[in-house]
Amino acid sequence: MYTPDSSIPGSPLRIGRCPMIRLQTPPAFPFLRAAALTALLWATAGVPREATASDGEGPEYRDRQVAVRLLAGSDIAAFNGRWGTTLVASLADENYHLVEVPELEDCEQLALLMAADPEVLRSDLNFVVEGPEAVRQMVxxxxxxxxxxxxxxxxxxxxxxxxxxxxxxxxxxxxxxxxxxxxxxxxxxxxxxxxxxxxxxxxxxxxxxxxxxxxxxxxxxxxxxxxxxxxxxxxxxxxxxxxxxxxxxxxxxxxxxxxxxxxxxxxxxxxxxxxxxxxxxxxxxxxxxxxxxxxxxxxxxxxxxxxxxxxxxxxxxxxxxxxxxxxxxxxxxxxxxxxxxxxxxxxxxxxxxxxxxxxxxxxxxxxxxxxxxxxxxxxxxxxxxxxxxxxxxxxxxxxxxxxxxxxxxxxxxxxxxxxxxxxxxxxxxxxxxxxxxLGADQTAVPGIPELAGLHLDAYPNPTPGTVRFSLPGGRSAAIGPLAVFDSAGRLVRRLDLGATGIGIWDGLDEAGRRLPAGAYFARLSTPAGVLRSKVVLMR
The missing domain is CATH 3.40.50.200 (Peptidase S8/S53 domain)
Incomplete structure (x- = not known):
């Protein structure tokens, strides 16, 4: 089992079953930062997860668990001695600890009493936190x-x-x-x-x-x-x-x-x-x-x-x-x-x-x-x-x-x-x-009507194998790639139109394989909207 040397500044200190860590380690010393990260893993393993509630309406919290933040230099072992608590886990960068209260104690009342301890900066019940989508099952x-x-x-x-x-x-x-x-x-x-x-x-x-x-x-x-x-x-x-x-x-x-x-x-x-x-x-x-x-x-x-x-x-x-x-x-x-x-x-x-x-x-x-x-x-x-x-x-x-x-x-x-x-x-x-x-011009905002109602030009169409895509009216712009899909909606090819706004499709997929005859659909996202074109490939 790893036993750190407490004489080294920034090293974790073992107290009871859980280590404390000093996370003030400067980023300029990555090996010490790594030591702090390692200590954090030791400190938070095995936290009990049973939950209860203070009443039918109040927020839930972990049964018999209180999180306390102590003054710098305060000793968690001494705190546990005063309150009869047991250390569960610790993030001692700011002297922040999770303790378990005695079984017969009122957890809520004890958390309030702990706040009056002169060495306690803060004491809280270990409240339950939830993903909002889980509450309403929105996945x-x-x-x-x-x-x-x-x-x-x-x-x-x-x-x-x-x-x-x-x-x-x-x-x-x-x-x-x-x-x-x-x-x-x-x-x-x-x-x-x-x-x-x-x-x-x-x-x-x-x-x-x-x-x-x-x-x-x-x-x-x-x-x-x-x-x-x-x-x-x-x-x-x-x-x-x-x-x-x-x-x-x-x-x-x-x-x-x-x-x-x-x-x-x-x-x-x-x-x-x-x-x-x-x-x-x-x-x-x-x-x-x-x-x-x-x-x-x-x-x-x-x-x-x-x-x-x-x-x-x-x-x-x-x-x-x-x-x-x-x-x-x-x-x-x-x-x-x-x-x-x-x-x-x-x-x-x-x-x-x-x-x-x-x-x-x-x-x-x-x-x-x-x-x-x-x-x-x-x-x-x-x-x-x-x-x-x-x-x-x-x-x-x-x-x-x-x-x-x-x-x-x-x-x-x-x-x-x-x-x-x-x-x-x-x-x-x-x-x-x-x-x-990311610095795009204001004209990139949706709603600019420059291309509204227009379609992506494709020539020749139908085509025996090669088609030329271009922006309508000979426009040119530095925009993203054009995507070609088959009739089942599968992406078969991407084309870079570049600054010229022109792209050539040779009727091949991304792997260079010759695609069968049929209908294909081109789609190009532009700052002003999406341009589409249907192309019929003949063989």
């Missing part, structure tokens, strides 16, 4: 379809994914996904995950999205959180395809975790080098727990936390941690750009993003290519996390405030749409539009 798995349905879904067009990729693809940026884990075998996630990930439920480095087939939380729904993390990761991969995704499993297959495990996941992500932390979960708490320092430290280091507003169509009590000042709060829109019927709204919302009918990777099916449909602020959050990755890849020097300003300003108007008038100022600044966040 529909195994819906079929293919890559084209995923890559060219309506959402991608609405936020300008194809155009954005001419400016940035997220290269060099790590996005931590704190969720139910991921199914690493899916084709969408192939070679896009960074390791080691972390599973804080099983205590290992294999954060897989898995289900046990049991209704563990007795809510009448079985494994309602399953697939959530894989779908969130897939959406991030779609929007920021060259970003690295760091999977961190803190939610179980019912979509539940607790505050202490959430804190451990955030610290792991920060220490592992993530620049973006996607948090698709939350709890409704009247009083904020004493974890603001985690997010303040993230912001100071240029790490961007992003979280969903919630799925209860309310504005009176925003989800924690989305309501923390340093967190980018995101709400969801439907396919028409109107507030989704379930989406929470608040003056604290930063931006809105599509959050209904989104297709993404799902952890089932043959050939590692199954798809799920989801609705919820979690999925809108994933799109904003990916947007942040695109921005940081373009300019890694941007700090928290600069990124926030960029995201808030790169939007299209939604308040003029029927149905949104009642929410003025409570859906953020508008719907995200990626090209604007």
């Amino acid at each position: 529909v798995g195994a819906v079929g379809g293919g890559w084209a349905d995923f890559e060219f879904q309506r959402m991608a067009e609405a936020i300008g994914v194809a155009t954005a990729h001419a400016y940035s693809r997220g290269e060099g940026i790590t996005v931590a996904v704190l969720d139910t884990g991921v199914y690493e075998g899916h084709d969408v996630l192939h070679d896009r995950l960074t390791w080691p990930g972390r599973d804080f439920l099983d205590g290992d480095n294999e954060p897989r999205d898995e289900a046990n087939g049991v209704d563990d939380d007795l809510d009448g729904m079985i494994d309602e959180g399953y697939g959530h993390g894989t779908m969130v990761a897939g959406l991030i991969a779609l929007v920021a395809p060259e970003a690295r995704i760091l999977p961190i499993r803190i939610l179980d297959d019912e979509g539940r975790t607790d505050l202490f495990t959430m804190a451990a996941g955030i610290e792991y992500a920060r220490l592992a080098g993530a620049r973006v932390i996607n948090m698709s979960f939350g709890a409704r708490l009247e009083t904020l727990p004493g974890l603001e320092y985690l997010f303040q430290r993230c912001a100071a280091e240029g790490v961007i936390p992003v979280a969903g507003a919630g799925n209860d169509n309310r504005s009176d009590l925003p989800l924690y941690p989305a309501q923390v000042a340093e967190v980018f709060m995101v709400t969801a829109l439907d396919t028409l750009g109107v507030k989704a019927d379930f989406a929470d709204y608040s003056e604290r919302v930063l931006v809105a993003a599509p959050g209904v009918g989104l297709r993404s990777s799902y952890p089932e099916g043959e050939d590692d290519e199954e798809w799920g449909l989801g609705a919820g602020c979690s999925f809108a959050t994933a799109l904003v996390s990916a947007e942040v990755a695109l921005i940081l890849a373009q300019d890694p020097s941007l700090d928290h405030g600069a990124v926030r300003a960029r995201v808030a300003s790169a939007v299209t108007d939604i308040y003029s749409l029927p149905g949104n008038e009642a929410y003025l100022g409570r859906l953020g600044t508008g719907m995200i539009f990626l090209p604007l966040a």
Whole structure:
């Protein structure tokens, strides 16, 4: 068993069964930073997960568990001696510990009494935190379809994914996904995950999205959180395809975790080098727990936390941690750009993003290519996390405030749409539009009528084998690739039109194979809309 040397500054200290770690280690000493990360893993293994509730209406918490933050220099062993508690786990950067209270004690009352201890900065029940989609079972798995349905879904067009990729693809940026884990075998996630990930439920480095087939939380729904993390990761991969995704499993297959495990996941992500932390979960708490320092430290280091507003169509009590000042709060829109019927709204919302009918990777099916449909602020959050990755890849020097300003300003108007008038100022600044966040000209905003109602030119058509695609009226523009699909909707070829706006298709697929006669469909996403053309190939 590893026994650290407590005489080395920054090294973990073992107290009882759990180590403490000093996370103030300067980034200039990566070997010490790695030691802190290793200690964090030891500190958070094996946290009991049974939950209870204070009453029928109050927020749930882990039975007999209290999280305490002590003054710097205070001794957790001495604290346990005073209160008769037992250390469960520790994140001792700020002297933050999870303790178990004696069996016959009133957990709520004891947490209140601990707050009066002169060495205690904060004491909280270890509240249960949930993924909003798990509460309403808003993930529909195994819906079929293919890559084209995923890559060219309506959402991608609405936020300008194809155009954005001419400016940035997220290269060099790590996005931590704190969720139910991921199914690493899916084709969408192939070679896009960074390791080691972390599973804080099983205590290992294999954060897989898995289900046990049991209704563990007795809510009448079985494994309602399953697939959530894989779908969130897939959406991030779609929007920021060259970003690295760091999977961190803190939610179980019912979509539940607790505050202490959430804190451990955030610290792991920060220490592992993530620049973006996607948090698709939350709890409704009247009083904020004493974890603001985690997010303040993230912001100071240029790490961007992003979280969903919630799925209860309310504005009176925003989800924690989305309501923390340093967190980018995101709400969801439907396919028409109107507030989704379930989406929470608040003056604290930063931006809105599509959050209904989104297709993404799902952890089932043959050939590692199954798809799920989801609705919820979690999925809108994933799109904003990916947007942040695109921005940081373009300019890694941007700090928290600069990124926030960029995201808030790169939007299209939604308040003029029927149905949104009642929410003025409570859906953020508008719907995200990626090209604007990356420096595209204002003419890239949807609604510019330059190409409205026009079709992609194809000549000759029908064709014996080769066809010339061009923008209508001889226009030229630097735009993304043109995609050709067969009659079954399968993507068969991509063509780069380049600055000339002209592309030649030779009737071959991506592997150079001669395609059979039949109808094919070309699609080109432009800043002003989508151009389409039907081509008949003759042999």
